[in-house]
Amino acid sequence: MTDVGRHPRIKLLTLSEVVDVKGYVGNFDVKILKKSRYVSENECTACGECAKVCPVVRPDEFNFGLSSRKAIYSPFPQAVPSAYVINVNECLGHNPVVCAKCVEVCDKGCINFHMSDEEITERVGTIVVATGMEPYDPTELDEYGYTRFENVLTSLEFERLVNAGGPTRGRLVRPTDRRTPGSIGFIQCVGSRSARKGASYCSNVCCMNTVKSTLVLKEHYPDMDVKVFYIDIRAFGKGFEDLYTRSRRLGVKYIRGLPGTVEERADAGLRVAVENSATNSIEFHDLDMLVLAVGVKPSAATQRLQEMLGLQLTPDGFFLEAHPKLQPVDAATRGIFYAGCAEGPKDIKDSVTQASAAAARAIRLMHRGEILTEPITSEVIAEHCRACGKCAEVCPYNAITVDTKKKTPAVVNTAACAGCGTCAAECPFGAITMNHFTDVQILDQIDTLLEEDPQDKILAFACNWCSYAGADYAGVSRLQYPPNVRLIRTMCSGRVDESFIRHGFARRAPIILVSGCHIGDCHYIHANHWTEKRVARFRKKMEKLGIRPERLQLEWISAAEGTRFSSIMHRLEELRKEVSLEEIEETVRILENGAGVRRDSPGSE
Amino acid sequence: MIVEKQENRTTGRRVGVYVCHCGLNIARTVDCRKVAEAVAEMEDVAVARDIPYACSEPGQHSIKEDIAEHRLDRIVVASCSPRLHEPTFRQMVQSAGLNPYLLEMANLREHCSWVHMNEPEEATRKAVDLTRMAVARVRNLVPLEPEVLPLTKRTLVIGGGVAGIQAALDLADNGYDVVLVEKKPSVGGTMAKLDKTFPTMDCSI
Ligand SMILES: Cc1cc2nc3c(=O)[nH]c(=O)nc-3n(C[C@H](O)[C@H](O)[C@H](O)COP(=O)(O)OP(=O)(O)OC[C@H]3O[C@@H](n4cnc5c(N)ncnc54)[C@H](O)[C@@H]3O)c2cc1C
Ligand code: SF4
Ligand code: SF4
Ligand code: SF4
Numbered sequence: 001m002t003d004v005g006r007h008p009r010i011k012l013l014t015l016s017e018v019v020d021v022k023g024y025v026g027n028f029d030v031k032i033l034k035k036s037r038y039v040s041e042n043e044c045t046a047c048g049e050c051a052k053v054c055p056v057v058r059p060d061e062f063n064f065g066l067s068s069r070k071a072i073y074s075p076f077p078q079a080v081p082s083a084y085v086i087n088v089n090e091c092l093g094h095n096p097v098v099c100a101k102c103v104e105v106c107d108k109g110c111i112n113f114h115m116s117d118e119e120i121t122e123r124v125g126t127i128v129v130a131t132g133m134e135p136y137d138p139t140e141l142d143e144y145g146y147t148r149f150e151n152v153l154t155s156l157e158f159e160r161l162v163n164a165g166g167p168t169r170g171r172l173v174r175p176t177d178r179r180t181p182g183s184i185g186f187i188q189c190v191g192s193r194s195a196r197k198g199a200s201y202c203s204n205v206c207c208m209n210t211v212k213s214t215l216v217l218k219e220h221y222p223d224m225d226v227k228v229f230y231i232d233i234r235a236f237g238k239g240f241e242d243l244y245t246r247s248r249r250l251g252v253k254y255i256r257g258l259p260g261t262v263e264e265r266a267d268a269g270l271r272v273a274v275e276n277s278a279t280n281s282i283e284f285h286d287l288d289m290l291v292l293a294v295g296v297k298p299s300a301a302t303q304r305l306q307e308m309l310g311l312q313l314t315p316d317g318f319f320l321e322a323h324p325k326l327q328p329v330d331a332a333t334r335g336i337f338y339a340g341c342a343e344g345p346k347d348i349k350d351s352v353t354q355a356s357a358a359a360a361r362a363i364r365l366m367h368r369g370e371i372l373t374e375p376i377t378s379e380v381i382a383e384h385c386r387a388c389g390k391c392a393e394v395c396p397y398n399a400i401t402v403d404t405k406k407k408t409p410a411v412v413n414t415a416a417c418a419g420c421g422t423c424a425a426e427c428p429f430g431a432i433t434m435n436h437f438t439d440v441q442i443l444d445q446i447d448t449l450l451e452e453d454p455q456d457k458i459l460a461f462a463c464n465w466c467s468y469a470g471a472d473y474a475g476v477s478r479l480q481y482p483p484n485v486r487l488i489r490t491m492c493s494g495r496v497d498e499s500f501i502r503h504g505f506a507r508r509a510p511i512i513l514v515s516g517c518h519i520g521d522c523h524y525i526h527a528n529h530w531t532e533k534r535v536a537r538f539r540k541k542m543e544k545l546g547i548r549p550e551r552l553q554l555e556w557i558s559a560a561e562g563t564r565f566s567s568i569m570h571r572l573e574e575l576r577k578e579v580s581l582e583e584i585e586e587t588v589r590i591l592e593n594g595a596g597v598r599r600d601s602p603g604s605e
Numbered sequence: 606m607i608v609e610k611q612e613n614r615t616t617g618r619r620v621g622v623y624v625c626h627c628g629l630n631i632a633r634t635v636d637c638r639k640v641a642e643a644v645a646e647m648e649d650v651a652v653a654r655d656i657p658y659a660c661s662e663p664g665q666h667s668i669k670e671d672i673a674e675h676r677l678d679r680i681v682v683a684s685c686s687p688r689l690h691e692p693t694f695r696q697m698v699q700s701a702g703l704n705p706y707l708l709e710m711a712n713l714r715e716h717c718s719w720v721h722m723n724e725p726e727e728a729t730r731k732a733v734d735l736t737r738m739a740v741a742r743v744r745n746l747v748p749l750e751p752e753v754l755p756l757t758k759r760t761l762v763i764g765g766g767v768a769g770i771q772a773a774l775d776l777a778d779n780g781y782d783v784v785l786v787e788k789k790p791s792v793g794g795t796m797a798k799l800d801k802t803f804p805t806m807d808c809s810i
Contacts, residue, residue: 004770004785004792009777016786018763026756032786062798079791122784125757128776130769132794156798163800164808170800212803239804301788305763340768341795348802351768359775362760366781371756375706375749415754436706441745448741449734457734464688472686475715483727486734487716489687566720 005080013120014081017301021127021308024399024416025335026371030122036115037085039072043110044083046074050102050111056090060167064157066175067167072102072111077165086111125371126335126362127309129319130355131301133341136191136198136294144187144292145262150175151270152262152290155186155209162216172217174289176268181288183225184217185272186210187259192295193231201316203295204345207234210293211247218250226252227285229259229274237347255283262290296345309336310398312525318344322523329358332525333397334418337361376419376436376491378412384431385409391423391432394494396525420524421495425534437490439497446504449486454508455584458485458572461500463493463528466517466558473562474569481569484576485513492516494527498538501552506591510579511551511572518556528556545590551579618744619651621677623668624736625659625684627714634718634725635732640683643733647740651675659684665697672701679703679743683711683736704748711739761786766794 004010013034020031039050051070059065062076071090074082092099093113103111135156138146146152151174153161164170174181188206191198207230214226233254235244248254256278263271265286272285298317306313311331312320319338322330329337337358340351365371380391380400389404399416400423402409410431412423424434433439449457462468468489474481490496493516504512514535522528532554539549553572557565624641626632637655645653652675658664659682671677680703682694687710695705713732721728758781762773765787773783785792801808 001770001793001797004765004773007774007777007783009781010773010783010785012765012785012787012792014765014787014790014792017788018761018786026754028761030761030784032784037790075789075791076793076797078793078797080793081791085790122759122761123757124759124761124784126760128760128762128769128772130762130764130766130772132764132766132768135795156795159799163798166800208803212801212806215806216801237804243803243806299764337772339772340764340766342764342768348767348796349804351766352771355768355771356775359760359772359779362772362776363779363781366756366758366760369756369758371754372751373754375751414752435749436746438745441742444741444745445738448738451737469688472688472712472715475686475719478719478722480722481720483717483721483724483731486731486738487712488738 001078001080005082012081015085016120018305018308024413025333025365026125026415028124028127028335030124030127032120032122034118034120036088036117037083038088038091038111038113038115039084039086040110040112041081041083043108045108046082046084048074048084049105049107050084053101053105055099055101056092058087058090063160063167064154066157066160083110125366126337128337128339128355128358128362129305129309129311129331129342130339130358131299131305131342133296133345134299136203136297138190138292138294141190141197143261144190144259144290145264145270146292149262149264149268149270149290151181151268151288152292154190154292154294155206155213156294158213158291162213172221174268180221181224183227183287184289184291185227185229185270185285185287186213186291186293188228188230188293189258190292190294191297198295199297199316201345202234204234205347206293206295208237208240208243208347210291211235211240211243213291214247214252215243215250218247218252222250225287227287228252228254229257229272230254231256231258237349255285296341299342302342309333310525311336314344315520316344318342329354329361332523335365371415373414374419377414377417378419378421378423379433379435380410380412381431381433382409384429386429386431388428390426390428394422394426394527394530396420396422396527418524420492420527421490422492422524422527422530425495425497426530434495437495439499442488442490442497442500443503445488446500446507446509449488450504450507450509455510455579455581456484457509458511458513458576459504459509460485460487460513460515460572461493461496462487462489463516463523464489464491465523466521467493467515467555467565469559470557470561470565473560474565475562477562479562479566481566482573484573485569492522492524492527493531494522494524496531496534498534501538502591505547505551505587508584508588510584511553511576513553513555513568513572515555515557515568518558521558547587547590548583550575618649619676619678620649620681620740620743621668621671621675621679622650622653622681622736622740623659623664623683624653624655624732625664625682625713626655626657627684627718628658631684631713631718634722634728635713636725636729637732639729640713640732640736644736644740647737649744650740651677660690660693668697669701672698672703679707679709679746681709681711681736681739681743683713683732683739685714686710686712686716704750706749707743707746709739709743709746711735758782759784764794765789765792767796769794
């Protein structure tokens with residue numbers, strides 16, 4: 001920890017928060033608000049004379065109010081930076097100056113009430129998001145009596161009580177009578193693995209944290225009666241099972257079942273009612289003290305940062321990685337990486353591993369000192385652009401700027417463009433060329449596949465990341481399906497232009513499939529929302545024109561869903577058989593009357 | 606602007622097409638020779654061959670020789686998934702002096718031979734289509750160059766818990782400047798509150 005404070009290459013900004021981020025990979029402009037400490041970070045030697053004279057006494061939040069501190073204080077003994085800090089809202093000397101006792105005793109003159117908050121701007125090439133977690137607040141789970149009974153603590157409060165640097169110097173005492181308890185119980189999965197309250201996921205660390213706590217207790221108080229109430233113990237990591245068996249061997253009692261109620265007894269002890277699912281009986285346990293193994297929740301800042309940086313979250317509220325298996329520390333937005341609990345609940349070892357990985361990924365991107373952008377990006381043909389602003393509206397990466405008032409043509413920032421092709425598909429004036437996936441390139445593929453016996457074939461668009469990969473997976477799994485489908489690969493389903501679909505039907509395709517990643521899994525943030533809208537819009541048009549909308553299908557297929565891909569192919573083949581030659585010819589007639597003609601966008605050659 | 610497609614337009618391109626057997630992975634089901642022959646008749650195709658293993662050293666070498674000898678200016682490899690070997694073949698055409706983006710692959714293995722094992726005739730018909738589609742596409746490809754942009758060799762780390770600390774130190778020790786932003790008065794995060802930690806049972810700080 002201390003290394004961070006003195007490393008010449010690390011600029012440490014505490015009491016600080018990122019308030020704005022502009023720019024793209026390689027060059028982000030970051031605005032940081034640094035709140036005033038009122039004590040000079042460089043001058044303060046942490047002698048503590050100031051705190052001795054400060055008259056304001058407040059509960060110490062670091063110890064969850066289990067001890068007290070002054071209005072000028074050190075956050076905790078090993079804090080980095082070690083400088084003291086003043087909580088201005090509590091301080092009497094700040095404004096107007098009525099106290100200033102601390103200023104008088106500080107020989108070095110570190111304390112200055114006139115320091116003000118600073119706004120700092122920094123330019124960086126990459127960003128690592130490591131905002132960590134928040135412990136679950138068990139107030140809402142009132143059956144455990146956390147708010148009602150003083151001897152019910154959370155696991156983090158318990159940590160402070162057994163900590164040598166904590167309020168009791170490591171001696172475990174009950175809050176009510178300050179005596180060491182003779183018996184203690186731990187309740188697992190508090191705020192985790194519940195569909196009812198808290199979160200549905202497993203918080204990953206609380207089982208092992210409890211096992212650890214039981215070992216610490218048994219070491220110091222071998223005779224203490226220690227019980228653990230649990231659903232199942234998850235000791236999956238290296239060396240974990242060993243600790244668990246050691247805990248059992250030392251006499252810790254593991255009782256399978258989560259308590260239904262907790263009551264307080266006259267001696268401030270607790271009576272726990274539990275259905276023991278190993279013995280199928282209702283049991284009552286009298287304990288002096290109870291610890292709730294609280295779960296891990298996403299940090300409070302998560303949503304704000306998500307919006308500021310254009311990131312995605314999982315349904316659980318943690319940051320979503322670019323690929324859960326193969327890019328576990330990359331954000332989908334290039335140049336941003338995740339480390340630690342920000343990405344999901346995990347222990348220290350995994351947090352550190354991920355942090356080193358994130359650093360390596362960032363270095364991999366930066367070491368050349370310049371950034372090569374994949375040339376598969378979009379380009380605006382300025383002559384054709386009417387500055388309608390549609391492209392800027394749909395781009396998931398805010399990579400396009402267009403001044404709709406002044407009517408200046410759209411401009412693509414190629415460093416930010418990820419190459420989904422949504423803008424090219426949505427531009428009403430054909431003013432955008434999608435490099436490597438131009439209209440001509442795709443329309444010629446359609447023409448070729450429908451040149452002979454088109455009535456036998458299914459034209460399918462598949463995105464590179466999910467549905468095309470799902471088809472690959474069907475192949476790897478040797479899942480057999482009808483041989484009539486022909487896939488056209490685009491990077492994203494968002495690239496599939498209405499004109500491609502129209503052209504396919506005009507060229508006698510009986511069935512057309514548009515496929516991509518599931519909603520929420522899109523490799524291009526939310527580009528597939530536009531696919532969904534577009535397909536729905538086109539189906540409405542088909543209905544109006546008298547073409548059966550079922551002939552246009554939309555499916556979401558993930559990279560792991562080979563089986564799903566194969567079963568969809570079977571279903572499409574059934575649909576195809578229902579399309580008669582007459583129906584196909586009728587469609588051609590309908591489209592010839594209207595806009596059945598191939599319309600290459602001007603820039604696509 | 607409406608552009609009518611001119612049927613059978615000649616672009617003056619010289620396309621080389623390589624239909625890979627992948628040992629027997631493709632060739633057991635798909636008649637690779639027949640696919641090559643069917644595609645050879647297409648406009649702009651200068652060379653079309655079947656080949657035992659396109660990705661192997663000798664396979665790549667023979668394609669490169671063809672590029673030189675027949676002045677090929679773009680390549681179709683009809684083999685496995687581009688998600689697997691596109692980088693391989695892009696590198697190959699690049700080393701033969703072509704722009705790496707003048708390559709197209711047709712997926713005859715994952716999307717054809719492996720999934721239509723009991724229908725060799727239909728599979729061959731599909732393989733012809735897929736390869737023809739690839740030729741249609743490769744004819745229209747244009748050389749692309751990555752753009753080079755300047756970059757700031759500095760990293761912002763948001764959050765000073767054990768993860769943020771480790772990331773900052775790793776970056777800094779590798780010679781990169783770091784701005785570490787922590788909202789509390791001290792770094793340390795949750796870990797700083799713990800006494801002993803599993804699995805080592807030693808102190809956390
Ligand atoms: C009760 C309990 C016991 C545990 N025991 C163990 C154990 O024994 N062994 C083990 O391996 N693991 C244990 N863990 C897990 C361990 O604490 C985590 O793995 C580790 O703390 C994760 O580190 P982190 O850096 O990702 O997050 P955190 O430690 O939560 O750090 C995040 C940091 O980011 C800061 N931050 C948040 N938002 C912002 C913002 N917007 N701007 C700037 N800064 C911000 C926070 O102030 C904090 O300093 C335990 C967890 C709990 C809850
Ligand atoms: S780690 Fe254990 S206590 Fe924590 S949520 Fe998972 S199962 Fe429950
Ligand atoms: S959608 Fe097309 S016309 Fe509209 S601003 Fe974008 S490029 Fe210009
Ligand atoms: S291709 Fe996608 S990422 Fe690129 S500018 Fe267009 S919409 Fe944005």
